[in-house]
Amino acid sequence: xxxADVKLDTLGYFCPMPIILTSKKIKELTMxxxxxxxxxxxxxxxxxxxxxxxxxxxxxxxxEEQSSSKRIYKAFVKKAK
Amino acid sequence: MTTAQIEPTAALAxxxxxxxxxxxxxxxxxxxxKAMAAFIIATGAAAMGMRVTVFFTFWGLNTxxxxxxxxxxxxxxxxxxxxxxxxxxxxxxxxxxxFWGLGTKMMQVVMKQNRMPGVPELMQMALDLDVRFIxxxxxxxxxxxxxxxxxxxxxxxxxVTTYLAEAKQGSVNLFI
Numbered sequence: 001x002x003x004a005d006v007k008l009d010t011l012g013y014f015c016p017m018p019i020i021l022t023s024k025k026i027k028e029l030t031m032x033x034x035x036x037x038x039x040x041x042x043x044x045x046x047x048x049x050x051x052x053x054x055x056x057x058x059x060x061x062x063x064e065e066q067s068s069s070k071r072i073y074k075a076f077v078k079k080a081k
Numbered sequence: 082m083t084t085a086q087i088e089p090t091a092a093l094a095x096x097x098x099x100x101x102x103x104x105x106x107x108x109x110x111x112x113x114x115k116a117m118a119a120f121i122i123a124t125g126a127a128a129m130g131m132r133v134t135v136f137f138t139f140w141g142l143n144t145x146x147x148x149x150x151x152x153x154x155x156x157x158x159x160x161x162x163x164x165x166x167x168x169x170x171x172x173x174x175x176x177x178x179x180f181w182g183l184g185t186k187m188m189q190v191v192m193k194q195n196r197m198p199g200v201p202e203l204m205q206m207a208l209d210l211d212v213r214f215i216x217x218x219x220x221x222x223x224x225x226x227x228x229x230x231x232x233x234x235x236x237x238x239x240x241v242t243t244y245l246a247e248a249k250q251g252s253v254n255l256f257i
Contacts, residue, residue: 014218015240016240016241016242019241041222045092046242047239048242050243054242061089063084063086064085065082066083066085
């Protein structure tokens with residue numbers, strides 16, 4: 001279980017919205033803080049690592065949560081620049 | 082409820098993999114001629130040892146849908162859309178001269194006579210050459226296209242960020 005400092009809810013949003021919201025939110029964090037992005041768009045599994053690779057932030061982890069009807073993804077990003 | 086940890090490093094390793102030149106193709110069109118162009122370039126580049134990624138979005142998704150498959154989307158509007166917009170690599174119309182199917186049929190006959198592979202054959206060739214197929218999750222959602230209605234071999238689902246990260250390192254990036 002990864003501890004996040006700030007949580008960002010992007011449920012119901014499709015690409016590119018989760019990434020756009022992440023790029024806005026990460027500006028509010030201080031170095032080293034971890035942002036948890038919650039999404040139900042499967043694309044985030046690949047998009048968030050790709051975004052981190054391009055922007056220089058650190059991808060700390062990715063969780064997939066399966067409940068009865070829904071699948072939710074939690075991406076953890078550490079502000080690194 | 083179950084929680085699973087996914088290793089993001091796998092996605093990163095693919096990006097950092099410095100193998101050969103990279104080619105990315107965005108296939109937005111669902112036309113026979115345009116899909117052929119895309120797969121001819123994809124197979125050609127793969128045969129040249131380049132690393133090729135094809136992103137399927139909007140009508141391009143029709144090329145990787147199972148023939149006749151409709152949709153198992155949760156709401157009726159999207160189910161309806163999936164029903165009306167039929168997919169299947171061998172059912173694509175020509176972008177011009179379709180003539181309610183007649184023009185396309187003629188083209189397919191001429192292609193067969195000249196031993197030209199059609200879209201399904203080119204696509205299979207591309208998969209055999211390890212061309213990576215990525216389906217855009219956003220447009221899949223919009224058009225009521227569900228995973229179970231896509232052909233086998235499509236195991237990657239992503240969005241614009243994945244495309245851009247790949248294209249940034251590509252020497253050939255095409256939008257068809």
